[in-house]
Amino acid sequence: xxxxxxxxxxxxxLLKRYGVVSDHQYTSRDAFERxxxxxxxxxxxxxxxxxxxxxxxxxxxxxxTLHQRLDASPPSSEExxxxxxxxxxxxxxxxxxSHLSESRTSAMSEAFEMSGLAAIxxxxxxxxxxxxxxxxxLLGRDLIISGRxxxxxxxxxxxxIRKRMHAVINEKWxxxxxxxxxxxxxxxxxxxxxxxRIQRLGGNVPDF
Numbered sequence: 001x002x003x004x005x006x007x008x009x010x011x012x013x014l015l016k017r018y019g020v021v022s023d024h025q026y027t028s029r030d031a032f033e034r035x036x037x038x039x040x041x042x043x044x045x046x047x048x049x050x051x052x053x054x055x056x057x058x059x060x061x062x063x064x065t066l067h068q069r070l071d072a073s074p075p076s077s078e079e080x081x082x083x084x085x086x087x088x089x090x091x092x093x094x095x096x097x098s099h100l101s102e103s104r105t106s107a108m109s110e111a112f113e114m115s116g117l118a119a120i121x122x123x124x125x126x127x128x129x130x131x132x133x134x135x136x137x138l139l140g141r142d143l144i145i146s147g148r149x150x151x152x153x154x155x156x157x158x159x160x161i162r163k164r165m166h167a168v169i170n171e172k173w174x175x176x177x178x179x180x181x182x183x184x185x186x187x188x189x190x191x192x193x194x195x196x197r198i199q200r201l202g203g204n205v206p207d208f
Contacts, residue, residue, distance in 0.1 A: 011026045011051060019087045054087055064086075064090065113132045120145075126162065142189065165198055183195045
């Protein structure tokens with residue numbers, strides 16, 4: 001349950017601004033002594049932590065957290081400088097991984113186009129990343145991409161699309177709710193409905 005009540009969320013504004021932040025920069029001595037979060041850590045012999053943020057896109061934040069022993073002093077300015085250098089290297093790694101992922105999905109998109117399939121690729125946040133030519137042809141008044149999100153002009157259909165995407169990208173996707181199985185139909189004025197199937201791709205691109 002710590003992912004819901006994680007004390008270190010208090011440090012995210014500083015982390016996004018500076019890239020590296022130590023627990024002591026946003027945690028009082030009283031919180032270290034009394035908060036259940038740090039009591040839990042103390043049981044396992046750790047106390048202060050230092051977060052190093054890295055990402056290829058601002059909305060896709062990853063955090064490397066280094067923990068110290070109970071008797072250790074907070075990180076010195078020299079140690080923080082080393083962590084900043086680590087962050088620079090992690091950011092380069094994130095960029096490389098992002099480019100590799102984009103090249104793989106570009107190849108998949110080309111394969112879909114060669115097969116004449118209308119396909120829209122999205123990432124693990126539900127944001128659209130690639131659209132094949134056949135899919136572009138089907139977009140219009142009834143089905144659009146707005147703010148990198150696939151939407152219908154009908155609110156209830158957009159909600160179903162969001163719900164299905166969430167079911168596909170969350171940790172329970174192998175045992176989905178029966179209500180989230182099957183195609184979604186988007187009604188169109190003067191034309192047959194569009195049938196949308198949303199599924200997770202396997203292989204080396206599990207994030208798409």
